[in-house]
Each structure stands twice: as structure tokens, then as C-alpha cells.
Amino acid sequence: MHCQMLSKIGIGTANFTQNYGILPSDDAIDVNSIxxxxxxxxxxxxxxxxxxxxxxxxxxxxxxxxxxNVITKFSILDDYDAIFQKMKHVKEQxxxxxxxxxLIHDPQNLERADKGELLSLFDKLHNGGLVKKIGISVYxxxxxxxxxxxxxxxxxxxxxxPLSQTxxxxxxxxxxxxxxxxxxxxxxxxxxxxxxxxxxxxxxNLEPLWRLYMGIFEQHSEMYMDATKSYNLRLEALLSxxxxxxxxxxxxxxxSCKQDLEEIIESNxxxxxxxxxxxxxxxxxxxxxRNWKMA
Numbered sequence: 338m339h340c341q342m343l344s345k346i347g348i349g350t351a352n353f354t355q356n357y358g359i360l361p362s363d364d365a366i367d368v369n370s371i372x373x374x375x376x377x378x379x380x381x382x383x384x385x386x387x388x389x390x391x392x393x394x395x396x397x398x399x400x401x402x403x404x405x406n407v408i409t410k411f412s413i414l415d416d417y418d419a420i421f422q423k424m425k426h427v428k429e430q431x432x433x434x435x436x437x438x439x440l441i442h443d444p445q446n447l448e449r450a451d452k453g454e455l456l457s458l459f460d461k462l463h464n465g466g467l468v469k470k471i472g473i474s475v476y477x478x479x480x481x482x483x484x485x486x487x488x489x490x491x492x493x494x495x496x497x498x499p500l501s502q503t504x505x506x507x508x509x510x511x512x513x514x515x516x517x518x519x520x521x522x523x524x525x526x527x528x529x530x531x532x533x534x535x536x537x538x539x540x541x542n543l544e545p546l547w548r549l550y551m552g553i554f555e556q557h558s559e560m561y562m563d564a565t566k567s568y569n570l571r572l573e574a575l576l577s578x579x580x581x582x583x584x585x586x587x588x589x590x591x592x593s594c595k596q597d598l599e600e601i602i603e604s605n606x607x608x609x610x611x612x613x614x615x616x617x618x619x620x621x622x623x624x625x626x627r628n629w630k631m632a
Contacts, residue, residue, distance in 0.1 A: 342580050343602065344484070347382030347408075347521065348375055349591040353392040355604035369397045369593045376404065378602050384494075384589045387423065389480035393431055402431045408492075408521070410474055413450045416603040417458040424467045438470040438492045438508060447483035455487060470519065476625060479501060482525055490518055497522040497585070499578060499613040500546060510527060510584050522586040525579055528591065528626060532571055543623040550616065573604050 353368050375381070379431045385392055386409055393402065396608065411420050416430065439462065441447070462468045472492030473484045484490055493513065496586055504510075513520050524533050536547045554570055579588050592598045622628050 342576075344379045344381075345580065345587055346380050346601065347406075347587045347589045348380065348484060348598070349440045349589045350383055350385040350392045350521065351389050352591060352593060353389070353395070359384065366593065367595060368392060368395055369596055373397060374595055374598050374602070382408065382437070382587055382589075383406045384523070384618055387415070387420070388412070388442075393427065393429075393433075402433050404439035407593060408434075408438035408494075409436055410440045410441065410538060412443045413446040413455075414443070417454055421458060421461055421465075421467075424462065429466055435466050436468045438472060439468045440472050440474045440492065440494055441484065441603075442470065444473060444475055444476045444483060445482035447487070452487050461487065474516075474523075476627065478506065478509060489516065492519045492521065494521045494523055494527070494589070495554050495578075496524040496625070498525050498527055498549075498618065498624070499575070499590075499616050500527065500531070500550060500621070502617045503620075505582070505617060514584060519586045520584060521589055522579070522582070523589040524586045524626070525575055532565070532568060533604055539629060540623055544623060546616075546619055546621050546624070549619075553613070553615075565606070569604075570602075572600060574613075576601070576604050 349373065350368075355367055372383075381404060383405055385394075385407065386412070393407070396402070408505050409424075414467040424436060426431055426437070462471070469489065470491040472494070473480070475481055476496060481490070481493070497504055503575065504522075511516075523629040531550070536544060540547075554567060554574070579585070590599070590601065
């Protein structure tokens, strides 16, 4: 894969400090080997949240942090002074050049925000050199309106996959390009579901759309019958599809081990046709992980 494309990848850290996702693993994650492999290949963005725990504390070599772009998230309901003090402490403790981004991750609570207190927090963080960009992690287009009533976002994180293309929307794309807002996309693999050979039982309601998605590969490649090659084909197709969206600055990808990242890096970025256009207007509530009930 071209270095330019690798630089558009960020690593999600939700499962670095806790059991996370619809396909959880009991295996310990070697975070340091993932960090080294990522930075060796020009991947410098790590996406975390205060709710995930402090993944920085489990890294061996703290001196490497000066080269990282770390994005974190907080809740509208958090103590703002505690957020400020935590970010200040992290910068001092790890010789850290501040967070790249700070995102609100519960837009459903925006109506409960004290606008003055929130703006004061943002000003203190900017003025203290603790963060470069302020923004929001959204789930649907409506989530943006409440935040824009408080402040214009500098960074927006969105869900985007072949099964969830709500944001492939001319109005939204025009808005972020016109306002020069950085966009990061998550959920490309739907927590690994789109790379799995079978649908988790707890997502049975998604089966008709899942069959349509899997049928795409059966129709477009003879490799489908080989489980290993099928995985590689899907990985290549998903990454290739992702990088056609030039308005997305970063793709935040979750990895469960070093091998996952190696496979992403080694993907040969072949020119693969994109039959995903047939899925663009499919809408299903189960493509939103908030609606998943873990088995």
C-alpha cells in the first residue's frame, strides 16, 4: 500500500485497555509492538477516550509520544475542570506535545451542556497548548446541529462503511470542504464484522443486508470459496473503497493484534471494482453499533 495511503490510517485504542466490540478476544494485546509497527510505517494517529482508560500509561517508551497525534473524547456530563487537569497532567507526564484533537462523544447530551462553561473549557485548552482541534464524534447528520450552535467544529468523526453511507452526502461533503473541517471516519470494518466469515448471532436482524454484502464477493471473485483469500479480498476491497473518499482525512481502524495491522499494511491496494454502490441507499438500524446487544 502506498505510504500516502498509510498516512491516512489511524489506530483505534478502545480494546487496548478493555474488552471491546462485538467480536471480543481474551488475548492480551501487545500495544507496544502495534505502536512500533504503526510508527515505522508512518501511522501516527491514535484515537482514544477518557472512558477507555489511559492507554499511554502502558507504553514502554514514553519518548515516542512527541511524534504521535492523539485524539481523545469526553462526555458533556464530565467535570470540565477534571478534563482540563487530566489533559494538562498527560502533557507534563509524558513530555507530550498536547492532544491533536478533543471530541465530544455523546452528542445526545448536547442540550444539557452549559454553553458558557463548555466554551471556557475549549478556550483554556487552546490557550494552554493542550489541544489543536476541537470537535465532535457523531452518529448521524442531525448530531451536528447542536454542536454548531455552540461552536464550529474543527474536527468531526463519523461512522462510514459500505453498509452505512449516510455521510456520503453532497450537502455534508460540501459543508466540511467549504469550512475546511477535518473529517475522520470510523467503523470501516464494523468492529470486524465485515471481515468475519459469519455474522454474530446477536446481529441476526442484519442478515439480509449481510447476505447482500457477502454475495458481492461471491459474484465478483472466484477466490470467495477460499476462506483465507476471501478475508484478504474483503480487506483489500474495503480499504480501496475507503480511500476513494478523498474528503476523509483519516480512517480510524481497530486492530486486535500486531498481525491485524500487518495485514492492513501489506494489503497491495489493487484496483478493485466497487460494487458497494448498490449498498449506498440501504438503511438498517443494525449498522449502528449503538443498537447492538452483545451476546
